[in-house]
Amino acid sequence: MQRRTTGLIAVLSALGMTATLAGCGSSEDSGDVTLKLVAADYGDSSANSSQKYWDTLVKEYEAKHPGIKVEVSVYSWNDVDRKVKEMVAAGKAPDMAQIGAYADYAAAGKLYTADDVLSIPVQADFVSELSTAGQLNRVQYGMPFAASTRLLFYNKKLFAQAGITGAPKTWDELAADAKALKAAGVKTPYALPLGPEEAQAETMQWLLSGGDGYLSSVGTYNLDSAQNVATFAWLKDELVGKGLTGPTAPAKLNRAAAFAAFTRGEVGMLSGHPTLMKMAAKKGVKFGMVPMPGVDSGPKATMGVADWMTAFRKNGHKQQIGDFLDFVYNEKNVLAFSHEYDLLPVTNSASEAMAADKDDADMGPFLEELPTSQLYPVGKTSWASVSADIKKQIGKAVSPSGNPAAILGQLQRTADAADTSDIAE
Known part of the structure; x- marks a missing residue:
């Protein structure tokens, strides 16, 4: 999958324009990298723990990206926000955290923006109400991960x-x-x-x-x-x-x-x-x-309700974080997570696929409520x-x-x- 810089070059070329892209070829783009992700558990037992979802997804991703390893730690919703807060306070922020809020970290300058890490097609695919809810001062930092x-x-x-x-x-x-x-x-x-x-x-x-x-x-x-x-x-x-x-x-x-x-x-x-x-x-x-x-x-x-994916600046792995999150947010993976835990997709492509699938008819009442629902502040x-x-x-x-x-x-x-x-x- 093309990263954001590649897509931008293509757009500029199509417009007959040129640009100097600063930062390309930086040290973060070469060598092996291990990304650390902290995520919440949506399962109701060990049999369907979110750890299993992430292990399967990461295995597939790493097979296609031999230079990148992804370590995922899953915590219950009782503990995950506190755990990330403690990690950040100790100067050991993870590369990514899938948690319940983002604005306090964004205001402190600790997060990459969605623009920083996501390719344009992936960012544009988010359900608009959720993208807006992920903004601080009109800049999107919170990337919706699950909705209900x-x-x-x-x-x-x-x-x-x-x-x-x-x-x-x-x-x-x-x-x-x-x-x-x-x-x-x-x-x-x-x-x-x-x-x-x-x-x-x-x-x-x-x-x-x-x-x-x-x-x-x-x-x-x-x-x-x-x-x-x-x-x-x-x-x-x-x-x-x-x-x-x-x-x-x-x-x-x-x-x-x-x-x-x-x-x-x-x-x-x-x-x-x-x-x-x-x-x-x-x-x-x-x-x-x-x-x-x-x-x-x-x-x-x-x-x-929307839960949020955040990308922390601490370790400087912007390129690798973005590449992994583009994979996380492809239609297949968004639908797989939504189906596993009966949650609503956060992307338009996956939402349309769910609405069109007769096997997902029971999700219809929840999908209908989402555009007019009120989210946490x-x-x-x-x-x-x-x-x-x-x-x-x-x-x-x-x-x-x-x-x-x-x-x-x-x-x-x-x-x-x-x-x-x-x-x-």
């Missing part, structure tokens, strides 16, 4: 046993269905994972369903808005307080555990992404999927620290002694401080 949207999953068998004939469209209907499920003996009528694994996702989906979100219309944090406080007060009083969220306290319930319980037939409803389809189908669970209910008049905005350099704070604190808002207004107010103050610090820098 959220829908409400419900267990059809449990619904039938509880006498429920249709999926909920409003919060009142969801609460009523949860009460019916509890009366029918369902262990967890609605699973509310506000534990440290992915509390920021469950939180955002509920805030959107309540008509607000993490940011104001001018792009500042508004975690403690009246609507957001009302949302968590409702969760505390109408779901958690009435024993409708199961035996595990939301602050201690992680997404993986909630998904596993759904596949065991113990959960009536929960917010889920495409990965849950495959997990539930393997276990023989009959389920339905609908947009997340809204506070009053039906579904509101849906949350979208990953373009804010403060988001990584704000997200970490949400993971630690938000579960307390729905505890028996919790005060939603106080917890959201505390989160707002720390978010404001982080945002102000970033602006000052």
Whole structure:
């Protein structure tokens, strides 16, 4: 595959123009190079660990590029962001990291831009909404790696046993269905994972369903808005307080555990992404999927999530990083990853291929939600620290002694401080 400099020369030649390309033939272009990549694990067991995906991909790549070795270290989502942060702080940044945020590293000047490392066709193939979300000050640093949207999953068998004939469209209907499920003996009528694994996702989906979100219309944090406080007060009083969220306290319930319980037939409803389809189908669970209910008049905005590939400047392997990432993002590999973990492709070519494949018809509802979904505010350099704070604190808002207004107010103050610090820098 041609690298960016080769493609640029071809374009300039076609236009009858000449240019001097500085830096070609630098020391990084010769000799053996070992690239280090830190990646997140999307598997739910050792059998489908992301390590296996990367090992297969790297083996194929190295066979065609004998001068380049790629070492991949895979960590759980509980640990991967922290691990990369520690490596960077110790001056041992990897060449690439596939993680949950990029803006703080970009603002510190530690990352290559997408322009620096990707060939033009590969960069242009990204879904436009995701490319935009990967920008800091209108420059793309975050390269989308995986995407998903959220829908409400419900267990059809449990619904039938509880006498429920249709999926909920409003919060009142969801609460009523949860009460019916509890009366029918369902262990967890609605699973509310506000534990440290992915509390920021469950939180955002509920805030959107309540008509607000993490940011104001001018792009500042508004975690403690009246609507957001009302949302968590409702969760505390109408779901958690009435024993409708199961035996595990939301602050201690992680997404993986909630998904596993759904596949065991113990959960009536929960917010889920495409990965849950495959997990539930393997276990023989009959389920339905609908947009997340809204506070009053039906579904509101849906949350979208993108995870990011970043390329660190520390080791100076720009050419080799770019060549490897061009391989990572070819249509075959993007589809292979998306199929393995039931996630949405981040490139137009792979998305079109998935939409056209009748075997991928069950992904249709999620693909349809992506263009209008709202993503985390990953373009804010403060988001990584704000997200970490949400993971630690938000579960307390729905505890028996919790005060939603106080917890959201505390989160707002720390978010404001982080945002102000970033602006000052």
